[in-house]
Amino acid sequence: MEAIKNFINACAVPSRMFPVIVLLFFFVFPVNSFFEKYNKLFFLDRLWTKKGGIFLFSTLTMFLSIGMLDENFRHTVSKPDNLPIVGLIYASLFFLWVALSQARENDLRLEKNEKPKEWHDSQEKILVWPDLVSIELIAMLFALGFLFTWGILVDAPLEEPANLATSPNPAKAPWYFLALQEMLVYFDPALAGVIFPTLIVVGLMAIPYIDNNHKATGYYTFKERKLAITIFLFGWIILWLFMMVIGTILRGPNWNFYGPFEYWDPHKVEALTNINLSEYLYVIGLNMGLPGNIFIREAPGIFLISLYFIGGGFLLTKTVFKNLFKSLGPLRYSFFLVLLLFATSLPIKMTLRWLFNLKYIVSIPEFFFNI
Amino acid sequence: MSKEKVTRRVFVSWIFLGWTLFLACLGGLGTMLLRYLFPNVLFEPSQSFKAGYPENYAVGEVSLLWKSKHGVWIVRTAEGLYALSAVCTHLGCTPNWLSGEKKFKCPCHGSGFRFSGINFEGPAPRPLERFKILLGDDGQILVDKTKKFQQEKGEWNDPASFLAI
Amino acid sequence: MLDKLKKLLENIRQTQFVRSIFRMGGGFPRDVRQRMFVMLNNFFMHLHPVRIPKHAIKIKYTWCMGGLSFFIFLVLAVTGMLLMFYYRPTVEFAYGDVMDMNEQVPLGIMREIHRWGAHLMIITVWLHMFRVFMTGSYKPPREFNWVIGVILLLLTMLLSFTGYLLPWDQLAIWGISVGSNMAAASPFAGTEGPGASLLKIGSINFVHKGADARFVLIAGRFIGEAALVRFYVLHCVVLPFTIMIFMAVHFWRVRKDGGISKPL
Structure with missing residues (x-):
């Protein structure tokens, strides 16, 4: 067990994990025929079938639940402020699967020159009262119930009173800003704190004006928008979610890197002499x-x-x-x-x-x- | 009643003048609104403090006495004293002095500074700042935080940044 | 008995008072015509169209994320207002008031719901954006509504940021420190940003510690009372007001741009 943990800790170092994840990304989301060939060869397209979904979910759940047996891992993941990111990992994986399994289904239809699944549905008109408003009511009640349960079960965190003399170690922003905070490690504050966030916002706004492929509106597809989807998913999964997970779970005292099962030793010495x-x-x-x-x-x-x-x-x-x-x-x-x-x-x-x-x-x- | 004939040229110039005035007023109002966000009077604590007698500081040590109240480390070397600002030059967190490793380490993003305040690791773009330090009439050290000295501008050579003993 | 009750209800329905409130007369809509009138004659229902294509009610297509984001925003608005009754934005009181919110008030989970609701809203907003991208719903004629959506995303993040500063705990003060120092690093507008030192005449700097982007944010050279008030006003008034305007435009554009996206 310890050997496996140490192995995972060693693998989780960003300089090792990042290239592997990036490489894997391009095989899972094949942008051209070269990657497509290997995607098929390794059955990666099957990830978006029902069986693939079950596989993805059981792998993640197994990793998390076995990981929870480890004290250090449990400590990081079960911090109240970190619960949402565990939820987000599940939710984003689930909805990625929901989107791509429908895309796969539609792509198979389109290959046979059929209309996408949504097209058949959209031909029929229904009344908003009661069909839509009832669904909305259920969704609202469900969300409210969820929030109340969460609120009763987990207390909102409150740290020590403000004290400018001692920075907490590590001083982390909430999880949703940790991709930005991770950028600060590699870039100057002017770039990481001002220019890049501005470019992210501008870049997102520019998407509809840059993407001039006006087909494929209103239904899930991958094959008709390979490049657009790959670029967006690269930003969303690798540059945003993955960086956020690194920042939340794998950054410890002194902003040093710690493996998921590693003790957060504040005296861990890392020789980091950076040279211009x-x-x-x-x-x-x-x-x-x-x-x-x-x-x-x-x-x-x-x-x-x-x-x-x-x-x-x-x-x-x-x-x-x-x-x-x-x-x-x-x-x-x-x-x-x-x-x-x-x-x-x-x-x-x-x-x-x-x-x-x-x-x-x-x-x-x-x-x-x-x- | 006499009807004056307004030529096209006159009409256009009046319109032009009108719009110019309107936009100028709008610009002035905008500037004033922006200026409103900058208060004239600040209610901030005094920026200089007395730091005791030079004998109180041991050679080769970083004094943490004034860190929590004033955000300053006083460092004693064989030659004298300097006051280092306890604000990381990266994004303003407060670094910790790790006496074992002889370095200041910032917990926020991992910047490291040597004994002298020079940055050597992590993202900090420049060394810690030093404050004006002098000996008061009563023999006590006086640190003035309104005057700072930056190494990368060559200001550490300024005699006011260092108290020679 | 049941007939009598029905008759009584019918009589109440026909009174001038009830008829003046519900333009329809307040009955439960029974046929197609009445169901359409419900949507047309009610201000709140009026956000919706009367008829929609069938795929628009498939959870598999919409994920319900946009609607949930709006609903959670409403929950946050209500819980936020309740929290404001017991919170004083001063360095002296803020922390204690927040600490007391669980103990000294009945239904002491308002702060929990507000806090976790904020986290949840970020997730739903992100997933809504993801869904809109994956269905290609940003394509013409909906380009500009995507732009408004990005602004709403930005405002959601800013609301979260300003919100977690208010308890005035360690997370808050170091969040302000880092955030305001980032502002100080903005090009030309911040003292520590590239180009700021070029904006000077002779020895007079236009951008200095007493006049730069950081100073505007925290209303001083050091973090203190003034900064807390500024973020309080931003969180409780400025940003909610702004986000509501953009939300209104967002929803209006959904309708005007042809309702939910559908395959051609």
């Missing part, structure tokens, strides 16, 4: 001091950033997004590309941090400008 790119280049690489001129010092970083946005953009346009560029047109496409490059910069920066302890690519603390 300019220091790598001038101090370690060329064995000289940092240049006094800010722009000479940061030129390599600025070059890399522009290479990422301009060169990377060009490369993507010429290769994988060749057809997309044609179908979206230049304006839509450039918005899409910029937003996408910003979104992917997060996992890239995370990887650079894990591999090279890279702190900032461009670091100008004199002007509070760090990337």
Whole structure:
């Protein structure tokens, strides 16, 4: 048992778990025929059948209930403020399955040139009184009952009185902000706290104006909107939910990383000496001091950033997004590309941090400008 | 009654003037409303305090005496004293002094600072700030938090940021 | 006996008073015509259309998440108002008042329902958005309603943020610390943000500790009483008011953009 726990703890380190999850993601949600082949080969498309659903649920429940036997795991998960995230993990998995099982059903119909399931239903009109209002009443009563039960069973948490002299260790925001808080580890506050959240909101708002595939409204499908759904799910599952779970369950004292079954030892020492790119280049690489001129010092970083946005953009346009560029047109496409490059910069920066302890690519603390 | 003929040019310029005035007033009102959010008078506690006599501080130690009340660590080195701000330069949490590991560690996002206040790990973008420190007439140390010194601007060389003994 | 009761009810229904309240006369709708009139002649029912396509009542399609978000918002509004009776937004009293809410008041689970309701609303709002995306319901003509939906999502998160600051416990004060320092890091508008140091004439900085984004948020250079009042007003007045306006537009646009999305 201990060996298994230690194994899971070792696997759960983000630098190991993250690449695996990302890779798995692309096989589970195949965006092109290459991934589709392997998706079929490993029976991953069966996840969205009834049996697949039962498999997903029993796996998650088994992991959680066996995990609950462990004291450290129980301690983290059963904190009153963390209960909703356990609920959210279940709910998001359940509704992912609900959406994709219907998408699978509809995709099979569409392959046979049939109309989607919802089309048949939508042909018939019904009266709102009493058919809809009765359902709404039941839903409201159910929600109210649920809230009252929850309220009676679990007390709302209240921490120690406010004290500016001692930060709690770890000082965590509620679970719904922990994906943002996790970003703060890798980026400067201006980027992680202001610019990225703004871009998330702007990016979400831009979705209907960027996606010009006007088919597939009003029914669940995957095959007709592969790229749109894959990108959205990548953001929702990997960059939001997964980061949130890491922040809630796997971050402990001093914001160090702890495995799910690891004791939260506040004295755990992690050698985390982060180095800027300019220091790598001038101090370690060329064995000289940092240049006094800010722009000479940061030129390599600025070059890399522009290479990422301009060169990377060009490369993507010429290769994988060749057809997309044609179908979206230049304006839509450039918005899409910029937003996408910003979104992917997060996992890239995370990887650079894990591999090279890279702190900032461009670091100008004199002007509070760090990337 | 004489009817003056209003030409197109005159009409357009009056319209233009009218709109300009209207928008200017609106802009002025907006600015004032925004300004309303910035109070003129602040009811905030005094920002300087007396920190006892220099002999009270042992060489090579970080004093936690003034941390909870004033958010300041007083550090004594062989050369003298400096007052470090107990506010993380990342997002303002209060780091803890870990005497075993000889570092300040911020619990919020894991920034670490050395004895001197220089950042070396975690996300903090710059070193901790130092406050103005001087010896008062009564021989007591006086820390003035309204004046701060930032290492990355080269301000730690300022004599007011360090009390030589 | 039953006939007499029926007759009595009918007589009450026909009184001037009842007829003036219910435009229909208050009877239980029995045929199709009456069922349609119920929806048309009642202000609250009027949010809904009279007839809808059948897939719109399938839980499998709608997940009921949008409606539940609205309902939980109403629950939060009611419990929030009840909590306001016993809460004083001052550094001295806030924590104690919140602590007393469980003990010194009958039905002392209002704070629980408010707190857990807020968590639940975040989940339902997220899942509503997920459903709308997965059914492609943001596509024309519903693009702008999606934009309003994103604003509602943002407002929900801001309401949660300002809400957990009010008990003035450790979570609150460190939430404010981190949040307000993020504001201080905003480009040009915050003292610690990129570009702010460029906004100056000679040695006079336009953006300094006494005038930046952080200062507006916490109404001072340090976190204290003024910050608590500011977040209290935001949480209890400004944000609920704003979110209600956007909700009204959201619901109105659902109807105007052709009701629930359906396959063409």
